[in-house]
Amino acid sequence: MIKNEVEKVYALEWTGDVLKVLDQRVLPETIRYDEYKEAGGVAESIRTMRVRGAPAIGIAAAYGVALSVMQHYSSSSDDWQQKVAEDMQRLADSRPTAVNLFWALQLMQEVLDGNSENLIDKVRQVAEQIHAEDIKANQVMGALGAELLVDAKTVMTHCNAGALATGGYGTALGVIRSAYQRGLDTVYAGETRPWLQGARLTAWELAQDGIPVTLIADSAAAWLMQSGTLDWIIVGADRIAANGDVANKIGTYSLAVLAKQHGVKLMVVAPLSTIDFELTSGAGIILEQRNPNELLAECYSHEDSLVSAWNPVFDVTPASLITAIVTEKGVVMNPADKGLRSLM
Numbered sequence: 001m002i003k004n005e006v007e008k009v010y011a012l013e014w015t016g017d018v019l020k021v022l023d024q025r026v027l028p029e030t031i032r033y034d035e036y037k038e039a040g041g042v043a044e045s046i047r048t049m050r051v052r053g054a055p056a057i058g059i060a061a062a063y064g065v066a067l068s069v070m071q072h073y074s075s076s077s078d079d080w081q082q083k084v085a086e087d088m089q090r091l092a093d094s095r096p097t098a099v100n101l102f103w104a105l106q107l108m109q110e111v112l113d114g115n116s117e118n119l120i121d122k123v124r125q126v127a128e129q130i131h132a133e134d135i136k137a138n139q140v141m142g143a144l145g146a147e148l149l150v151d152a153k154t155v156m157t158h159c160n161a162g163a164l165a166t167g168g169y170g171t172a173l174g175v176i177r178s179a180y181q182r183g184l185d186t187v188y189a190g191e192t193r194p195w196l197q198g199a200r201l202t203a204w205e206l207a208q209d210g211i212p213v214t215l216i217a218d219s220a221a222a223w224l225m226q227s228g229t230l231d232w233i234i235v236g237a238d239r240i241a242a243n244g245d246v247a248n249k250i251g252t253y254s255l256a257v258l259a260k261q262h263g264v265k266l267m268v269v270a271p272l273s274t275i276d277f278e279l280t281s282g283a284g285i286i287l288e289q290r291n292p293n294e295l296l297a298e299c300y301s302h303e304d305s306l307v308s309a310w311n312p313v314f315d316v317t318p319a320s321l322i323t324a325i326v327t328e329k330g331v332v333m334n335p336a337d338k339g340l341r342s343l344m
Contacts, residue, residue: 008208011056011164012063014128017070019063023050024164028204039068039087046094046101049195053165054238054274055134058100061091062127065108069123075116084112096286097247097314099239103273104130134167137271137328138174145175145234145269145326146182152231155179156188156221159249160201161236161269171236171269173205175326180211187213188230190221192249194294194311218251225262232323233259237270244319244335245282246270250312256321265323272327275340282316289313 009031013020019042020033034050036042042064045051051060068087072080088105095101111126112119149155155176162173170177176187187206192198199215206213216224224230233255239247246252246268259266279285292309293301300307319336329343 039064043090054098054100055166058104062104066123138169140328142174142178146178149179153185160197241279253315
C-alpha cells in the first residue's frame with residue numbers, strides 16, 4: 001500500500017489478524033506498508049530492516065508470535081506447538097543485538113506455557129499490551145528526560161530513536177519532543193551512515209512534528225562540540241548491560257568519547273525491556289555484523305575484489321562516558337558509579 005498524502009505514520013499497525021509494517025528503507029520519499037499474516041514474513045521484515053529500532057523490533061516479534069499461533073493452533077493436535085516454536089526461532093534469529101526482541105519472545109512464551117484455553121485471544125492481547133505499554137513508557141521517559149534538559153538550549157541525536165523505532169512516540173526523540181515543548185531551541189541530527197537513519201528518518205520525523213532540525217555529517221560532530229554550543233547528546237539503545245554499558249548504533253561510542261573531551265553531557269533513553277540484567281558488562285553483548293555490500297561500491301562487491309568492508313551495526317559505550325540513563329522506571333545519573341540494579 002502506498003500513501004501519497006502526508007499523515008501520521010507508525011512503524012507498525014495491527015488489525016487483529018494482519019501486521020502492517022512500514023518499510024523504513026524507502027522513507028522519506030515513499031510511505032509504504034507491507035502486510036504480513038505469517039511469522040516468517042515478520043522475521044524477514046526485521047532482518048531486512050523494514051522495521052528497526054529495539055522497541056519496535058520487540059513489538060513486531062510479539063505480533064509475529066500471535067500470527068504464528070493464529071495460523072497453526074489446533075486444540076485437537078500438538079503439532080502446532082512445534083510449528084510455533086520454529087517460527088519463534090526464526091524471529092529470534094532475525095537480529096541478535098536488540099534485547100527487546102528476546103524479552104518480547106519470552107513474554108509470549110509464558111503465554112504459550114500457560115493454559116491453552118482461548119489461546120489465540122490471549123496471544124493477541126499480550127502482543128497488543130506490549131505495544132500499548134511501550135507507547136506509555138515512551139511518554140514517561142520523554143517527560144523524565146526533558147526535566148534534565150531544563151537549562152539546555154542545544155542537543156544532538158544519532159540514528160533514529162523516535163516513533164519509527166518504537167510503538168509510536170520515541171525514546172531519544174520522545175525526550176526531544178517533550179523538551180521542545182518546554183523551550184528547547186536547537187536540535188542537530190547526525191546523518192548516521194551507512195543507512196542514513198538520521199538523515200532519512202529522524203530529520204523527517206521532527207519535520208513532521210514541526211520541530212526544526214539541522215542535519216550534519218557524522219564527521220562534523222567534533223567540530224560542532226568544539227564550538228561550545230552543544231549541551232547534550234541524546235540517543236536510544238539496543239541493549240544495556242547491568243553496569244550501564246550501552247550498545248547502540250555504530251558511531252555512538254565515538255560521539256561519547258568526543259562529548260567527554262568537550263564537556264558535553266550524554267543521555268541514553270530506553271525502556272526497562274532494553275536492559276539485560278543478566279549481562280554484567282557490555283563485553284558480553286553480541287554485536288551484529290551486516291553485509292559488507294552495504295558499504296562497498298558495486299564494482300568492489302565481487303568475490304575476487306581486493307577491497308573489502310567491515311560493517312558493524314552497533315558499538316558499545318562504557319557507562320563511564322554516560323551522564324544519565326533514562327527509563328520509564330526512573331533516571332540513573334552517572335551509571336558507572338552504581339549500575340542499574342536499582343531499577344529492577
